[in-house]
Amino acid sequence: MAETRLSFPSPFHLRPVSLPYTMTLYDVLGVSQDASETEIRQQYQELARQYHPDKSGVEGAKEKFLQVTEAWHVLGDTQKRREYDDQLKREKLYQEFPVSEELFLEDLEQDKEGGVYLHTCRCGGHYTLAAQDARSSTEKEVVVACDNCSLSILVLLNCDENT
Numbered sequence: 001m002a003e004t005r006l007s008f009p010s011p012f013h014l015r016p017v018s019l020p021y022t023m024t025l026y027d028v029l030g031v032s033q034d035a036s037e038t039e040i041r042q043q044y045q046e047l048a049r050q051y052h053p054d055k056s057g058v059e060g061a062k063e064k065f066l067q068v069t070e071a072w073h074v075l076g077d078t079q080k081r082r083e084y085d086d087q088l089k090r091e092k093l094y095q096e097f098p099v100s101e102e103l104f105l106e107d108l109e110q111d112k113e114g115g116v117y118l119h120t121c122r123c124g125g126h127y128t129l130a131a132q133d134a135r136s137s138t139e140k141e142v143v144v145a146c147d148n149c150s151l152s153i154l155v156l157l158n159c160d161e162n163t
Contacts, residue, residue, distance in 0.1 A: 024088060025071040033085070037076070044072040086140075090154075099143065100151040105134055108155065119153060121146040127153050 108117035125148025
């Protein structure tokens with residue numbers, strides 16, 4: 001009886017696995033994320049006319065019309081758009097960094113002598129955020145890496161909606 005050997009491809013022949021692309025509401029309307037409210041409204045109106053189920057004979061027009069309407073419902077409202085943009089930003093951070101926790105700045109231990117905020121990682125290492133960086137940041141959140149492993153935390157700096 002002949003011995004069967006399994007053959008595995010060389011790792012140099014493997015292609016990188018790409019994550020499936022998820023359409024954003026901006027993609028549905030065909031506008032950029034920095035499009036003005038006027039540009040978004042004009043694009044919505046054009047697509048709504050194009051895909052309106054009573055006027056379009058295109059297959060799948062009703063579904064496309066519903067997607068376009070949903071996109072307009074969110075992106076046409078300033079507050080909902082801001083919340084949606086924050087959600088997109090957070091999702092992007094989670095894809096780029098292995099974020100293990102979300103914490104408020106107040107949840108971190110403050111070392112006033114050293115001028116830093118600290119938090120202990122589950123590996124025993126530390127997340128360190130300079131107090132000056134926390135105070136001067138214009139962002140609502142910042143990603144802080146562990147000094148010992150590849151994990152990161154998302155520190156929510158400013159939760160006041162009016163700033």
